[in-house]
Amino acid sequence: MASFVHGFPFDPAYGRTLDELTAVPAPPAPDDFADFWRARHDAAREVATDPEVGPVEDERDGVRIHGVTYTSVGGVRLGGWLALPVESAAAEPVRHGFVIGHGYGGRAEPGPDVPLPLPSAAAILPCVRGMGSRGLVAGIPDVSAEHVLHGIASRDSYVIGDCVADLWCAASALQELVPELGGPGRLGYLGESFGGGLGALALPWDDRFGAAQLTVPTFGNHPLRLTLPCAGSGEAVRAYRGTHPEVVDVLRYFDAATAAGFVQLPTLVAxxxxxPSVPPPGQFAVHNALAGEKELLVLPAGHFEYEGLAQDVDGLVAARSAFFAQWTA
Structure with a gap:
């Protein structure tokens, strides 16, 4: 079991050994789980995303970074960043594409998601609705503890479903902007924390993705998460469930571990x-449930500063690049 000096009023290792974590199961899917998500995916694919690219905002690590906006479900206009390889200016084709999700709280800049895992790659880094400087939407809270409860009374109104659709629409926008990336299996997905959980929910239904990497993914095994105190958005859901026990039925449709049981593409999970923010049993439940080829990278800690963190981040970056190099070989 991991052990760090901390000030939390609970054990962020939750008393689990690695062997116990690798045995955490996924909750069973509702009978209409796949139908629910396929219908949402089909609706997202019908959206005319009308992407618009802004001027270059930065150039580094082999890419030029532009602002980008696109339309998602419900006519919501979202922003983010588009990274294009510098070589594309010389008409060299883009060979790889990535959709990159973000953590709860969104992103104010591309940050550590650039450099990309592979050379000659393009990527879209969207801010999903309600999150980040370019994802603000009137009526949707931009604070994670409030965002995670927005519309939670119904599976049809829950904001997490629309955030998943925002990723599908981002993929559509990327393929429209970079036609070389059209077709099945041409895109990779990267997501950390909130973005990891959204990715697990998004990937099973969209054949444009050929491989994925999820880091400390959230939303795994909701029935178990509801019993585990934490410092992340899950605590708001736990509190809400105390006065709204019926929310358990809604959460069954937004369980990243349940969705992972439908993920067939190669996936690396860190x-x-x-x-303290995303209980490890839920993270491992996502990995354990994956139906396709999978790799596991065990991290000492997530959402926590510790000695040696920089070296572990470097190791994760190297593992990610090696993983996607195999996918494209």
Whole structure:
């Protein structure tokens, strides 16, 4: 079990050994789980995303970074960043494409998601609705503890479903902007924390993705998460469930571990032994349930500063690049 000096009023390792974590199961899917998500995916694919690219905002690590906006479900206009390889200016084709999700709280800049895992790659880094400087939407809270409860009374109104659709629409926008990336299996997905959980929910239904990497993914095994105190958005859901027990039926449709049971594409999961924000049992449940080829990278901790963190981040970046190099070989 991981052990760090901390000030949390609970154990962020939750008393689990690695062997116990790798045995955490996924909850069973509702009978209409796949139908629910396929219908949402089909609706998202019908959206005319009308992407618009802004001027270059930065150039580094082999890419030029532009602002970008696109339309998602419900006519919501979202923003983010588009990274294009510098070589594309010389008419060299883009060979790889990535959709990159973000953590709860969104992103104010591309940050550590650039450099990309592979050379000659393009990527879209969207801010999903309600999150980040370019994802603000009137009526949707931009604070994670409030965002995670927005519309939660119904599976049809829950904001998490629309955030998943925002990723599908981002993929559509990327393929429209970079036609070389059209077709099945041409895109990779990267997501950390909130973005990891959204990715697990998004991937099973969209054949444009050929491989994925999820870091400390959230939303895994909701029935178990509801019993585990944490410092992340899950605590708001736990509190809400105390006065609204019926929310359990809604959460069954937004369980990243349940969705992972439908993920057939190669997936690398980086899961932490110690994490105060996203309980490790839920992270490992996502990995354990994956139906396709999978790799596991065990991290000492997530959402926590510790000695040696920089070296572990470097190791994760190297593992990610090696993983996607195999996918494209």
């Amino acid at each position: 899961a932490a032994l110690f994490d």
